[in-house]
Amino acid sequence: MDHLIELDRKHFLHPTSSIQQQQAQGSKLLVESGEGxxxxxxxxxAYIDAMSSLWNVHIGHGREELAGVAEAQMKKLAFSSAFSTFTHEPGILLAEKIASIAPGDLNAVFFTSGGSESNDTAIKLVRHYWKIQGQPNRRKIVGLKRAYHGVAAASxxxxxxxxxWEMAGHMMNDFTHAETSYQSTTKEAVASLREKxxxxxxxxxxxxxxxxxxxAGGVLIPPDDYFPAIRQLCDEYGVLFIADEVITGFGRTGKMFGLEHSNVVPDVMTFAKGVTSGYIPLGGVVISDSIHEVLQVxxxxxxxxxxxxxxxxxxxxxxxxxxxxxxxxxxxxNSSEMGDKLLEGFKKIKGDLDIVGDVRAKGLLGAVELVKNPETNESxxxxxxxxxxxxxxxxxRGVICRAVTYExxxxxxxxxxxxxxxxxxxxLLDKLHDSILSIQKQL
Incomplete structure (x- = not known):
């Protein structure tokens, strides 16, 4: 194993990692296999993969069904370009399937290799949409603070x-950010967006x-009335609404797509991660019938x-x-039912440990905040x-998890x-309780 770690140190430049730490200490975990x-x-x-690796291994590790399908398709047609209107059966059938489960009139799919490409594609498509209608100045994209949409240029x-933004210099032009609903009311967050x-x-x-x-911003769950108000505001100003369902799609939140909790239909929806449970890279953009019609005409x-x-x-x-x-x-x-169990356990931990502040979950997407003073929410x-x-x-204790320490x-x-x-x-909850208690005793 030491030989592999040394090769890793010498040749493998890891994404979203500390280069200095890798060089000084070697990689933290060399994973050999996965099951469930x-x-x-x-x-x-063995480690509980409490993050589904990168929010994406929905069906668990080691599912032979996906390996079998991949093998069969590779033997028949491993790859063929979809450029110049070339097509193939798996692509057609998956596009139709995604259209059938997507909210509302989201019916046309553009495929990518992952979430960053999906959000970049969505941004280019909406700019193209306005340009071909004689409104080329409609280029600006308004996002939210603490949002994460990927690491390609536009995303x-x-x-x-x-x-x-700091890693490689300035952002691209024509992007701005409003306040999120985190630690504020829907009224305040919508007012911030209106001001933008x-x-x-x-x-x-x-x-x-x-x-x-x-x-990635910290599993920040908006109030129930937030997205209906946002949808109304976008309609009022004639602004298209792109829903980034890269993390929240395909059952993660206890619904097939996250916005279904709000009964809101976006104009554009991006997806990746859970669409293949990470077994192979895939992402995409789904557009509404009205946008598709404009593109056709x-x-x-x-x-x-x-x-x-x-x-x-x-x-x-x-x-x-x-x-x-x-x-x-x-x-x-199961995501909905086990999510309720997870949240119930979080609440018990909050009641037992002094440094636990807000706890939250929607389906199997949850978070526990640690604060200096839960009564005042002092960080x-x-x-x-x-x-x-x-x-x-x-x-x-054998749990792989993720921390967020922004701001x-x-x-x-x-x-x-x-x-x-x-x-x-x-x-998982027992290990979480013991881990927080251990740190609390050291404070």
Whole structure:
């Protein structure tokens, strides 16, 4: 194993990682296998994958059904381009399936390789939509602070977390961010967005983009009346609404898509992650019938946008089987039921431990906030960040989890596979309780 770690240090530049830490200490975990909700390292130690790796392994690890479908499709047609109107059966069938389960009149699908590409594509499509109707100045994208939409050029700019802007310099032009509903009322958050629309000029705005639940920002769940009010505001100003369902799609929140909790239909919806449960890269954009009609009537010549792997046949076949399993095995319903159990456990931990503040969950997407004083919601300072310490305690107890420490927040995020059982939820909660208690005693 030491040989592999040394090769890793020398040759593998890891995403969203500390280069210095990797060089000084080697990689934190060398994963060898996965089964169900568990990952296993090279020494045979099992870990609860409480983040579904990157919010995406919905059906759990080691499902042979997806491997079998991929093998069969690769033997028949591993890859064929979808450029120049070439097509193939898996892509057609997956597009039809996604249209059938998407909210409202979202019926036309553009495929990508992942979430960043999906959000970049959505931004280009809405700008194109306005341009071909004689409104080329409608280019601005309004997002939310603490939002995460990816790391490609436009999706980084739409992201509302400054750390992601600083890595390579300035953001792209024509992006701005309003206040989120986190720690504010719907009225205040909607007022902030209205002010943005007015300040920028609605005649210059192409779209508003938001996650139904802000995932990487700290699992920030908006009030129930937030998105209906946002939908109404976008309609009032004639601004398109892009819903980023990359994390929240395909059952994660206890509904097939996150916005279904609000009974709101966006104009554009992006997806990735759970569409294949991470077994193969795939993402996409779904547009409304009205937008599709405008593209058909007003577009001239070639739509100069596409990725080599847009509509990848093997990825599409895997996506179809993955959605079939989610539906057949009742994983959306299990997400809702086990999410209630998870939230109930969070509340018990909050009642037992002094440094636990707000706790929240929607389906199997949840978070526990750690605060200096729960009564006043006083945060720990940056140099007192306790969430990473709890993450390390969880790791030692065999749980893989994620901390968010933006703006002095100390949030522990959870997104276990949708197949998790009540017994496994209880085991996870026990380990969380003990990990927080251990850190609390050190303060």
């Amino acid at each position: 909700i568990f990952l296993k390292d090279r020494d045979g130690k 980084t700019s739409a992201t509302g977390i400054p750390e992601f 629309f007015e300040a920028e000029g609605p005649e210059t705005i192409a779209a508003f983009i938001a996650e139904p639940i802000q995932g 007003h577009s001239k010549g070639t739509l100069f946008h596409g990725f080599t792997y847009s509509g990848h046949p093997t990825a599409a076949a895997v996506g179809l089987k993955n959605i079939e399993l989610i539906e057949k095995e009742g994983m959306v319903e 720990f300072s940056k140099d007192q960040a306790v969430a990473p310490k709890v993450i390390e305690e969880l790791h030692q 002095s927040s100390n949030i522990i995020c959870f997104a276990p596979p949708l197949i998790i059982t009540e017994q496994q939820i209880n085991a």
